[in-house]
Amino acid sequence: MTRRAGDGAATILRHGALTIDPRSRRVTWEDAEVALTRREFDLLHELLRQRGRVLTREQLEASLYGWQQDVDSNAIEVHVHKLRRKLARDLIRNVRGVGYCIER
Amino acid sequence: MSSIRAFLLAGVLGSMTAVILTTSVVGYRSARHEIGEIYDANLVQYARLLHALLAAREPAQAATLVRALVLPDLGGADEEAIEDRLAAEPGLIESIGHPYERKFAFQLLDADGGVVLQSPQAPAVPFAALRPGIARAHHGDDTWVVFTTRDGDSANWLQVAERLEVREELIEEIAVLSVTPQLLALPAILLLVYWVVGRGLAPLVKMARAIGRRAPENLRPMQWERLPRELAPLDAAVNRLMLRLDGALERERRFTADAAHELKTPLTVLKVHAHNAVSAPDAATRDKALEHLLQGVDRTAHLVTQLLTLARVEPAPQATATVDLVRLVREEVAALAPLALQRGQELQFASEREHVGTAGDEAALKGLVRNLLDNAIRYTPVDGRIAVSLDWRDARVRLRVSDSGPGIAEDLCERVFERFFRVPGNRDQGAGLGLSIVKRAADHHRAAVSLGRRRDNGDFYVEVSFPGEAQS
Numbered sequence: 087m088t089r090r091a092g093d094g095a096a097t098i099l100r101h102g103a104l105t106i107d108p109r110s111r112r113v114t115w116e117d118a119e120v121a122l123t124r125r126e127f128d129l130l131h132e133l134l135r136q137r138g139r140v141l142t143r144e145q146l147e148a149s150l151y152g153w154q155q156d157v158d159s160n161a162i163e164v165h166v167h168k169l170r171r172k173l174a175r176d177l178i179r180n181v182r183g184v185g186y187c188i189e190r
Numbered sequence: 191m192s193s194i195r196a197f198l199l200a201g202v203l204g205s206m207t208a209v210i211l212t213t214s215v216v217g218y219r220s221a222r223h224e225i226g227e228i229y230d231a232n233l234v235q236y237a238r239l240l241h242a243l244l245a246a247r248e249p250a251q252a253a254t255l256v257r258a259l260v261l262p263d264l265g266g267a268d269e270e271a272i273e274d275r276l277a278a279e280p281g282l283i284e285s286i287g288h289p290y291e292r293k294f295a296f297q298l299l300d301a302d303g304g305v306v307l308q309s310p311q312a313p314a315v316p317f318a319a320l321r322p323g324i325a326r327a328h329h330g331d332d333t334w335v336v337f338t339t340r341d342g343d344s345a346n347w348l349q350v351a352e353r354l355e356v357r358e359e360l361i362e363e364i365a366v367l368s369v370t371p372q373l374l375a376l377p378a379i380l381l382l383v384y385w386v387v388g389r390g391l392a393p394l395v396k397m398a399r400a401i402g403r404r405a406p407e408n409l410r411p412m413q414w415e416r417l418p419r420e421l422a423p424l425d426a427a428v429n430r431l432m433l434r435l436d437g438a439l440e441r442e443r444r445f446t447a448d449a450a451h452e453l454k455t456p457l458t459v460l461k462v463h464a465h466n467a468v469s470a471p472d473a474a475t476r477d478k479a480l481e482h483l484l485q486g487v488d489r490t491a492h493l494v495t496q497l498l499t500l501a502r503v504e505p506a507p508q509a510t511a512t513v514d515l516v517r518l519v520r521e522e523v524a525a526l527a528p529l530a531l532q533r534g535q536e537l538q539f540a541s542e543r544e545h546v547g548t549a550g551d552e553a554a555l556k557g558l559v560r561n562l563l564d565n566a567i568r569y570t571p572v573d574g575r576i577a578v579s580l581d582w583r584d585a586r587v588r589l590r591v592s593d594s595g596p597g598i599a600e601d602l603c604e605r606v607f608e609r610f611f612r613v614p615g616n617r618d619q620g621a622g623l624g625l626s627i628v629k630r631a632a633d634h635h636r637a638a639v640s641l642g643r644r645r646d647n648g649d650f651y652v653e654v655s656f657p658g659e660a661q662s
Contacts, residue, residue: 138528139524139528140523140524140525140527140528140531141524142520142521142524144517179531181523181524181527181530181531181537181538181539182537182538182539182540183520183523183538183539183540183541183578184520184523184524184527184537184538184539185520185524185527187527187528187531189528189531189532
């Protein structure tokens with residue numbers, strides 16, 4: 087059984103020191119605003135919305151790019167790398183060969 | 191519905207009739223030919239004799255000879271009546287002769303075909319054209335076989351003739367005599383074949399009756415006295431089916447009994463905890479009992495889930511479709527990964543290829559992967575490592591789940607696939623069904639399950655090797 091964290095896309099999500107507001111697309115880390123690209127924000131939002139679940143690369147690609155065909159095979163990896171650098175190293179967990187998740 | 195009896199009857203009678211007809215036709219033809227030869231030879235000899243007699247006498251004496259050849263009046267009686275009289279009075283042939291005599295005749299003709307002498311039955315004109323040899327000729331309603339020869343000194347022609355019906359009668363007689371008994375025998379053969387076929391098929395009927403009379407729960411192999419060799423394969427096939435059915439029924443019975451037994455214990459435990467909660471002296475004790483109760487409900491729910499999975503996998507896979515194993519395994523690993531993360535375990539998945547199509551039942555395969563992974567997470571200590579991999583060796587797809595847990599002792603490796611078997615001393619409250627589910631699902635996919643330890647780091651692994659149909 088999966089209970090999705092935060093149903094509406096518009097709810098403000100908090101996770102430790104992180105707060106993201108999907109409506110204004112603002113992200114703060116320890117009360118300081120962090121500037122993210124559109125893809126980075128979408129990725130962070132998706133992982134946070136489904137906190138506790140491991141999302142596979144295919145699932146993340148589908149949610150970020152829709153059915154776009156020519157997605158760079160390591161695009162997600164690059165976005166995760168940047169998010170970790172901008173926010174915190176251990177925020178996003180990687181399950182090798184499977185996908186990423188933000189733990190509860 | 192086709193009938194063996196009808197087929198055999200039609201086959202035997204059809205071929206017998208064909209053989210009888212063929213031999214009859216052949217026999218008739220050769221009889222006709224041989225009889226023709228004999229009669230022709232007789233005719234020629236008769237002609238020579240007559241020729242010699244006529245040549246030896248003066249023409250005046252010849253007329254006397256012809257008179258001697260005039261046949262007595264038979265008083266218009268028919269041939270058969272005369273034959274009967276002859277048979278009754280053997281001396282009579284002296285005075286009245288034989289009725290068949292009328293079927294012979296001769297003519298002596300001069301060089302121009304004018305009749306010089308002739309027997310009374312002969313026509314007033316030459317029998318046939320004046321050419322030496324044997325020919326057929328028609329006079330009135332009769333057909334004659336005529337032998338024509340020439341007297342070298344007098345240039346006279348001699349024609350000796352015989353009615354064709356003489357030989358035809360004999361040929362017909364022979365043909366009828368040879369075919370009739372065989373045709374008369376046909377109905378007798380039909381009855382015999384019918385009876386023999388019935389006797390031959392009797393064991394089959396007996397077998398069908400015996401099978402039909404069986405009680406549905408009686409699945410013991412059948413026993414026969416004197417089973418015909420031809421029915422042995424059928425008997426063996428039926429017995430094999432019975433054996434398989436018996437095995438399936440037995441498994442079903444054992445499964446139901448085991449399941450009931452396994453459900454009894456957790457329910458008793460739940461009752462104890464509920465009882466403790468009701469009779470708790472204070473809130474703290476009650477809360478603790480309720481917590482135990484919740485855990486017990488979880489374990490029971492898990493047991494029921496496992497039982498249902500096993501029941502689904504047990505009889506036969508539902509639908510077979512092409513399943514992408516890489517995607518399926520990755521999704522199952524993703525679904526269970528949070529559990530491993532919670533326990534601080536390092537979990538990873540590696541596949542040599544991005545996609546691989548395997549014919550299979552998706553639900554059963556998911557049950558297989560989930561149980562392998564569930565076992566690994568459950569029995570691997572906190573901070574341990576778990577690795578899932580898919581690779582290709584010798585046209586087989588190998589799914590391997592390895593972990594740094596204690597593994598399974600070698601002497602238990604056979605037993606862990608049994609239902610409800612739990613490794614002794616195991617503190618965890620599993621249902622004891624995980625590896626049974628894995629084994630059954632693997633069997634349905636013609637996959638082999640093996641246990642072992644990795645060469646590189648000594649981790650324990652369970653490996654499922656599928657027959658490959660790899661599409662990269």
